[in-house]
Amino acid sequence: MVYVEQRKFDQSTASGNMAKTLAGKYKLDSLLASAYLTMGNQYRLLGQFQPALHEYAIALTYAFRLLDELRIVEGLENSAVVLEHLGRLDEAASCYQLATQRQDSVLKTQEQTSALVNRRFNLLFKQGDLALHTGNLSKAETIFEENLKTLPSGMRELMARNRLALTEVYLRTERLFEAESTLTPALALSASGQYPEIEWQAKFMEGRLLEKCLGT
Numbered sequence: 001m002v003y004v005e006q007r008k009f010d011q012s013t014a015s016g017n018m019a020k021t022l023a024g025k026y027k028l029d030s031l032l033a034s035a036y037l038t039m040g041n042q043y044r045l046l047g048q049f050q051p052a053l054h055e056y057a058i059a060l061t062y063a064f065r066l067l068d069e070l071r072i073v074e075g076l077e078n079s080a081v082v083l084e085h086l087g088r089l090d091e092a093a094s095c096y097q098l099a100t101q102r103q104d105s106v107l108k109t110q111e112q113t114s115a116l117v118n119r120r121f122n123l124l125f126k127q128g129d130l131a132l133h134t135g136n137l138s139k140a141e142t143i144f145e146e147n148l149k150t151l152p153s154g155m156r157e158l159m160a161r162n163r164l165a166l167t168e169v170y171l172r173t174e175r176l177f178e179a180e181s182t183l184t185p186a187l188a189l190s191a192s193g194q195y196p197e198i199e200w201q202a203k204f205m206e207g208r209l210l211e212k213c214l215g216t
Helices: 002-025 029-045 048-067 069-083 088-107 115-135 136-148 158-173 178-189 196-214
Strands: none
Touching: 002 158, 029 048, 029 069, 048 178, 069 088, 069 115, 088 115, 115 136, 115 158, 136 158, 158 178, 158 196
16 A cells, blocks of 8 residues: 555655646746645645645746645645644744734635635634644634524534633633533534544533533
8 A cells, every 4th residue: 555655655756746847847837836836735744744735836837927826725734734743833833823814815816715714714613723733722712603693504614613722711711501502503513423433522521511511
């Protein structure tokens, strides 16, 4: 399996490098931005985070030159993911924030498709999740609460993830009533069997809440 994945990566790398060479020869900046983003994604999926960050930085150079907002958002978001893996959390938070700001600009100037709206709420969730894991509970709470107030009703999985994360904030701050009322709808969604990961996380959170309520 490792060999197969490595072979696929080698082939993809060769294709990516060829695309960069051709795009550079003919000064096709749009294709160059895409090629560098693709190469960054390949390195990221293989866990080679420093080379991935390098590719994303070059992709962003072309995207900013072109004022290509969608590629700017993608490059910033993917850079943030890589920076998290590298432990550069302040930089990751800045990239998520910038990506969200640029995504808001996109939504003001383009048709608000479900994909564009989904990306904005996912970016906000990632900001909150990073704040939660770095102990900035007030920031995390604000973001998760904002998401829950404005999320479209159809985004059930992301709504549940925000509820679970906000429940975590309440548990850490010993606000058990708020934790229970926030968790209950996520438990109801998990019972549908559609989201196995949400289900076990919700059950685990329910167990932690019960322990705290019983003082164990």
